[in-house]
Amino acid sequence: MTTQAISVPRPEAGLGDGPRCGGFGSLLRAEWIKFRSVRGWVAGMILAALLTVFLGVFAAANAGIGCQINGGPAKSGKACLPYVPHGPGGEVVTDSFSFARQPLTGNGTITARITSLTGEHANLSSGPGPVQAGNGKMVPGLTEWAKAGIIIKQSTRQGSAYAAMMVAGGHGVRMQYNFTGDTAGLPGAVSAAHPRWLRLTRSGDTITGYDSADGTRWTHVGTVQLTGLPSTVQVGMFATSPGYTVTQNSFGGGNSNNSGPAQATGVFDHVSLAGTAPGTWTGTTVGGGGPAGGPGLGGGAGSAPFTRDGGTFTMTGSGDIAPVTPGPGGGLPTVTIGQSLVGAFLGLLVILVVAAMFFSTEYRRGLIRTTLAATPRRGAVLAAKAVVIGAVAFVTGLVAAAVSIAVGVPKEENQGQVLLTAPALTEVRVIVGTAAVLAVAAVFAVALGAILRRSAAAITAAVVVVVMPFLLTALNVVPAGAGDWLLRVTPAAGLAIEQSIPRYSQVTTVTSPVQGYYPLSPYAGFAVLCLWAAAALALALVMLRRRDA
């Protein structure tokens, strides 16, 4: 009968009740006292922060690379790195291509017709058995973002500003500039029957791109400002192709893709340059032979970047003009700031344990009856618990994430890893976001504790839905497509908030949570986690109101 008596008062009916006098503030205070007076829980939160930092720093301190170039002495760390170009925006970029160029002083216009874009790549489909990538066997085929076109570039230095009109392997005409910009033009593949006319006009710092199917009716594609462009720039034609990558379903921690070198060949004619005296075309392989471009072919020592037959230019190149993205297939050992947060998994697990206990222990000890006798408003009790544990987890996570990144990232760079830099605001989002993920996950676990009333069940449920999907995807236990869906619909989606490098549409990327790429955008992923927490809270509220204590 006592339980009946407890469940009778309802929030609507209890206006004159004693417990309402203090309001929500005193409830919060009560829950905070409950939390801080259990030594194990406070110790657990401190442990969560320490483990997060320790593991992150440990991983960073052991991220060293080693190499041996051309039989020379073995080296390690930064000595192994080739020149790493940075784009005008500060991001790490790949800038390797074949370039037929002329200097252009002042304003001018370059026009060219491209009649063919073909390519070949390493043969990766050699039947069952281990794939022999890069064994010299090339087969015809064009990679998605193989590209050839015309370009206006500040200089031949890697990473300098540029704007280009091009035909891409699988994406029609594009206007791209300064590595990150990408605008679509005429769709469709290029061929002798369907050639593409491309035009770039420079006027001061402003570059305007046009395309045309017939050379008479021109369409404006885009206008970009390249601030600080010198009066003399390099203009001409280019061709390049990123490596060929096939993502496969592979299991048990094997590499999830096969990649090999690829090259693209573009054929140009009707090349005209207005605004400068006719000069000769010089062939240059920008970033030639540098491993920064990843698997590269052609354009190496001895092979000319282009051949000319009357008015027809044939350009063959390999590499890419694009930002470097995390994930397999790149030529550089890259890290993102999110990778110093590996320890957050351990911290998350400890926080889930404490949070689940924060509610379920009351059931085990019978304290819940006292709690609900003192505060009959059950929703308020649940809310107070969620706020307290969420705040504690947030502060713990904030400290742990900030220290992990502040200590871990410089360590990783010292070990020879190339940091894919992110703007300061993004770094703030990663750190605060990690803390927020821990807080929301803690609220989720509190709700599960209220629903299941058993610590072990609540903790297992929380770990299986929050940590497991990440594990299954990261270790390729499930096929790539299924793994993407797991990271979209389960609470593990929230970890997307740690993604610090944007997904560029003009670069083929593989979802690889270990490398820092998630299938959802950071805030969308976080919203998924919040939805789960909200749903669990709602269910917990219904159960709390319906059930006897």
Next chain:
Amino acid sequence: MSTAVQRQPAPAMATAAARGASLRYALHAEWTKLRTVSGPAWLLLGVAALTIAVSAAAVGATGCPQNLSCPVDTTKLSLTGIQFGQALVAILAVLMVSNEYSSGMMRITLAAMPRRQAVLAAKAILLAALVLAAGAVAVFGSVLAGHLILPGHGFTAARGFHPVWLSYGPTLRAAGGSVLYLGLIALLSLGVAVIVRDSAVSIGVVLALLYLCPIIASFIGNEPWQHRLERWTPTVAGLTIQDTTGLQRLVITPWAGLGVLAIWAAAAMLAGGLVFWFRDV
């Protein structure tokens, strides 16, 4: 006089007989405790059902397109569900001990059965037997799913894939080893639970061992450390028992990997036994 001598057995024999009897009683008591609550039966059923369901989903979601080579270990793929089933095994093992502590039942158990090793041994034997039985069902169902589904998804003998069936030596080893794996996970969890006593903290520790070690190993870029973790962490090493292809690339052989897990389980049980022996309830 002679009758008196006969009536009094030698002390050593008496101890042995008493030990045997107390183990028998302890087993009977533990069995009664387990079968009279609904949780363990549901958990064991869940181990089999979850393992088979996840394995079937994994093989169902995997295909090998005609023009590509597929470096897929079909046996290991068919046994994917073990990754999930082990969580339920861990819960069962932890609850077997921590529920007695949280309810105060442990005091009654030890008052009735002062031989603490017999109590722990009975728990371990019973748990292992039940988990092995449920594991055998789970593994057989998973292998059957792989056997039936995979050939239709491009993994045919004509393309060099062995049929997933128990008549193929490596598959038999992987399947049998997976059953043993679940048994060892159960003992490891039981040992941890005896040491920790609290259900929440025990399950946290066990799940960290099961699921965080592989994540950490995949994040560590440094190869020597990665290999160390793969060789010495209980789940990564233990699950090498499921590998049937690319064995030369493994950092530890399948049986040695299972042996590493056995060492973890033995160490946990030993530590648990000592703590149980010396500690107040």
